[in-house]
Amino acid sequence: MELIVDGQRHEVDVEEDMPLLWVLRDELGIKGVKYGCGVAACGACTVHINGEAVRSCQTWVSDVDGPVTTIQGLGQPGALHAVQEAWVELQVAQCGYCQSGQVMQAAALLEQTPMPSDAEIDQAMSGNLCRCGTYPRIRAAVKLAAQKAQGA
The missing domain is CATH 3.10.20.30 (Beta-grasp domain)
Incomplete structure (x- = not known):
């Protein structure tokens, strides 16, 4: 296959x-x-x-x-995806275990909805669990990534 x-x-x-x-x-x-x-x-x-x-x-x-x-x-060292850049800039991860899935979900959201509202972010990310509870930083990073992707 x-x-x-x-x-x-x-x-x-x-x-x-x-x-x-x-x-x-x-x-x-x-x-x-x-x-x-x-x-x-x-x-x-x-x-x-x-x-x-x-x-x-x-x-x-x-x-x-x-x-x-x-x-x-998704991205490469020196050429990270906007979501990866935002994750690093806002230091989203604590333990980091869930973060690859969080980043992938966020990247898919931004492909479909380039400038999502808080409610759209919360809805799209609701199926990704973070035991460390970094949800406010995740939402902030998605917003920052949206701005970066739009060149703002």
């Missing part, structure tokens, strides 16, 4: 019902995608498929129908 992940083609020999999360982590060595709950309730495993945020723990590899972007493919 062929996958395009972070712009690179990969041939994987796995069962069709293997969750994408385990293909990414165990088969391709992409450790930025985190395992949190395994039931799509926490958002730690969020990746993009065709630009849409999905929970990789509940996405079978056979259901992947386009390019996959992980946190490791």
